[in-house]
Amino acid sequence: MNISMLGIDIAKQVFQLHGVDKAGKAVLKKRLSRKELLPFIGLLLPCTIVMEACGSSNYWARQFRARGHEVKLISPQYVKPFVKTNKTDANDAEAICEAASRPSMYFVPTRTIEQQDIQSLHRIRERLVKSRTSLANQTRGLLAEYGIIIAEGIGRLRKAIPLILEDAENELTAEGREFLLDQYDELCELDKKIGRYDDKLNRIFKDNQVCQALSQIRGVGPLIATAMLSATGDASVFKNGRQMSAWLGLVPRQKSSGEKKITLGISKRGDNYLRKLLVHGTRSVVYRAKNKTDEKSCWINNLVLRRGTNKACVALANKNVRIICAVMKNGWEYKVNNNLGN
DSSP states (O other): OOOSSSEEESSSEEEEEEOOOOOOOOOEEEEEEHHHHHHHHSSSSSSSEEEEOOHHHHHHHHHHHHTTEEEEEEEEHHHHGGSSSSOHHHHHHHHHHHTSSSSSSOEEEEEEHHHHHHHHHHHHHHHHHHHHHHHHHHHHHHHHHHTTTOSSSSSHHHHHHHHHOOOOSOOOOOHHHHHHHHHHHHHHHHHHHHHHHHHHHHHHHOOOOOHHHTTTTTOOHHHHHHHHHHHHSSSGGGGSHHHHHHHTTTEEOOOOOBBOOOOOEEEOOHHHHHHHHHHHHHHHHHTTTTTOOOOHHHHHHHHHHHHHHHHHHHHHHHHHHHHHHHHHHHHHHHHHHTTOOO
């Protein structure tokens, strides 16, 4: 069986395979269970295996690569237009092959096991931060019904709760003080957990040369540097910085026809978490540029005057991603020697 490209529609227990030869003719259509997949792949001659970038795809990519195959991941949005008639596993696997055979197709970088660990740390930390925010909002809402108003901000809430518990003149009953104490204990426990994950990410940041180089860019700190390392360990899959920026959804959407060209807001494709970190990082740079006179700060301030703060933050995030791509593709010494991002 002469298979040049193998498309696999992955799932938890059942996998649909569609193989084509060099001419694009289908030579294999097969359905396998989870136990049967790896033994079957191990018997194949080296070929290109393509899957949609989804849950467990990085695990399978590492397994197939260890068995001598070239592995590519493709975004599901690029596969959908090639699905014929009804959506079935067989049609999906065929569409994966068809999409991957296009010479202009974009592929998603695969993650190593080390990158997977870093991403897991970020995902768990993100969930804990969301839980803390939800707890803080609930606590403020509950206290408002007792006539107690606390300003926004986790820090203000931490300072206010002990004072509220000691205040004997407010409307809180013994039952109310008990639930407020429970809320405060839970808040402190979440702070400790988030702090532990921050420490783990900081250790990774300090021990990695690429992260240290990325941190020289204004608006990039330990969180962004480690998140970029986990998401794009091999930046060579991107042709240039603009392609990486488009992959993260930081370029404008277009709605053009004929000679009429319309650019809209950013596409917001890709990793929402990473895009959020990048924009928040540049937001701090934009706010601190007001009283500075260096070349980059002047560019930021002029952009704020012309387009507003929010658009300036996104534009700077786009610029930073292009610099990050250059640093990761050319090595950390390239970043230091050329003083990029200063």
